[in-house]
Amino acid sequence: ERVSRKHIKCRADIDMLTVPLLRIYESLIPPKEEKEKQMQLLTSLEKLVVNEWPHAHLCLFGSCANSFGVSNSDVDVCLVLRDADIDKSEILLKLAEILQSANFQNVQALTRARVPIIKLKDPVTGVSCDICINNVLAVVNTKLLRDYAQIDVRLPQLAFIVKHWAKSRGVNETYQGTLSSYAYVLMCIHFLQHRDPPILPCLQEAKIVTYQQIVDNIECAYFDQVEKLKTFGSDNKESVARLVWGFFHYWAYCHDYANTVVSVRTKNTVSKRSKDWTRRIGKDRHLICIEDPFETSHDLGRVVDKYSIKVLREEFERAATILQAYPNPCEKLFEPF
Numbered sequence: 001e002r003v004s005r006k007h008i009k010c011r012a013d014i015d016m017l018t019v020p021l022l023r024i025y026e027s028l029i030p031p032k033e034e035k036e037k038q039m040q041l042l043t044s045l046e047k048l049v050v051n052e053w054p055h056a057h058l059c060l061f062g063s064c065a066n067s068f069g070v071s072n073s074d075v076d077v078c079l080v081l082r083d084a085d086i087d088k089s090e091i092l093l094k095l096a097e098i099l100q101s102a103n104f105q106n107v108q109a110l111t112r113a114r115v116p117i118i119k120l121k122d123p124v125t126g127v128s129c130d131i132c133i134n135n136v137l138a139v140v141n142t143k144l145l146r147d148y149a150q151i152d153v154r155l156p157q158l159a160f161i162v163k164h165w166a167k168s169r170g171v172n173e174t175y176q177g178t179l180s181s182y183a184y185v186l187m188c189i190h191f192l193q194h195r196d197p198p199i200l201p202c203l204q205e206a207k208i209v210t211y212q213q214i215v216d217n218i219e220c221a222y223f224d225q226v227e228k229l230k231t232f233g234s235d236n237k238e239s240v241a242r243l244v245w246g247f248f249h250y251w252a253y254c255h256d257y258a259n260t261v262v263s264v265r266t267k268n269t270v271s272k273r274s275k276d277w278t279r280r281i282g283k284d285r286h287l288i289c290i291e292d293p294f295e296t297s298h299d300l301g302r303v304v305d306k307y308s309i310k311v312l313r314e315e316f317e318r319a320a321t322i323l324q325a326y327p328n329p330c331e332k333l334f335e336p337f
């Protein structure tokens with residue numbers, strides 16, 4: 001039954017939904033003051049850090065720096081220490097002590113997490129923040145996402161709507177086996193790279209490399225002069241509404257979950273077999289495969305299990321059906337689960 005809907009045509013009046021969808025997008029954009037508060041917090045954190053580790057610095061990453069941040073998101077901060085040979089837990093515990101004495105609220109050091117972090121809340125700005133150590137790949141993938149967002153505004157528009165949908169429907173919780181915001185943005189980029197004509201290029205496949213860094217033995221290289229690509233997608237005239245419909249339709253009825261991996265790194269089809277992601281290995285089931293653009297051995301879908309894959313696919317189908325058939329789908333689409 002899933003396969004038979006593959007060739008359904010989009011409703012004739014789909015473009016009418018662009019106005020209400022863009023209204024939602026605009027309501028999610030953080031106001032200017034929020035950026036200022038985040039910078040204020042970063043400055044006060046940096047003072048404390050440099051006081052203890054003179055050669056350290058802080059970088060923003062995640063949604064406050066990748067241009068996919070909705071209003072009131074947490075701030076993700078990376079503490080960069082020159083010395084690679086450090087005990088992260090020890091540093092985090094020391095930093096937690098310093099932050100506590102500086103009167104930050106709810107300071108918690110999660111030293112046993114896959115990515116060890118400190119969580120805190122700034123009483124001055126009210127902003128919540130996670131701090132990790134030497135997670136330079138995350139800083140680099142943040143830049144890649146930010147660069148993609150500059151090329152065609154339909155990417156941030158689609159991604160904000162998808163993130164808002166995922167949060168409203170409870171499918172943006174990695175600890176419950178659904179997908180991270182980072183994974184959803186990669187799914188949006190991949191989708192726009194494969195429109196006909198394409199709306200986004202594949203920056204890692206460009207002939208000219210203008211940005212290059214080796215991080216944790218991984219070469220991160222791509223074309224980052226995106227101001228030269230502003231017209232890349234202009235031959236494609238699809239409206240945001242059509243793309244939102246197309247996104248959910250793709251994930252509901254067209255994606256080959258059994259055989260293919262979503263990758264923004266290349267325009268070629270990447271098979272699960274080529275990555276040996278065809279069977280369960282340990283806890284990783286590879287039921288939906290989304291390749292990290294740089295750490296290509298990392299499947300962002302590995303958190304998905306046999307229960308949550310069902311939840312996800314039913315949510316994609318629900319969204320596709322609502323967009324296809326409801327006269328005023330916007331309210332229903334984002335209805336809390």
Ligand code: ATP
Nearest residue numbers: 061062063069070073076138141142180181182300
């Ligand atoms: P939100 O607005 O929901 O906080 P976000 O963009 O900050 O969205 P998160 O999923 O919180 O997204 O991830 C923060 C950043 O951490 C991402 O932008 C990415 O750089 C990095 N990241 C997150 N998950 C992974 C992962 N599984 N592998 C590699 N990097 C990741």
Ligand code: MG
Nearest residue numbers: 062063074076
């Ligand atoms: Mg975040």
